[in-house]
Amino acid sequence: MTQPGGRRWTADVFQALIRDRPHRPAFSTTAAAGVVPAQARAGLLDPDALLQQLGAAR
Incomplete structure (x- = not known):
């Protein structure tokens, strides 16, 4: 069962990874x-x- 806000968290993590940060490119x-x-497997x-997010991207 999907956690409340789970889709948003997944999208937020992806967006954070593809942006430059002070400590990493x-x-x-x-x-x-x-x-x-x-991270989902872990x-x-x-x-x-x-x-759900991957299905929505197709």
Whole structure:
């Protein structure tokens, strides 16, 4: 079951990764697309929200 706000959190993480930060350069979209699913598998993001987000992007 998708956590409340899970889709927004997933999108926020992706957007944060592809932006330059003071402590690191931006990730490429390809690299960020690999990080987000890894975080979902590790339990840091809601996997159901990730699947919904990927489905919405198609």
